[in-house]
Amino acid sequence: GFRGILRGQLVSRDVEKGELVFRADRATRTWKANRAKDTNSCRGRDFLVKGIAGKWLDVLITLEPGDTIEVEAFHNGGEHLDFISEWLKKVE
8 A cells, every 4th residue: 555655776687578677665755545554674685666668768778786876656455566657766
């Protein structure tokens, strides 16, 4: 039920599949529809984010493992997060 923006380190990326794996540090924002009760439980966990497409692939190409990133994603079920095409960036 998570809805919001997570910050963490990029572990790996697959541009052809439009996917990335990152290790979360914290949730930087949550939306009103967020149903995750303990957003701090994400700390240290690896998450697969699927569905990166369009202009966001250009951002994904520039990211390297170890980069600190922010990604807006929703947990709609299953063992992955869905990218909702709103926010993906490297944090300087």
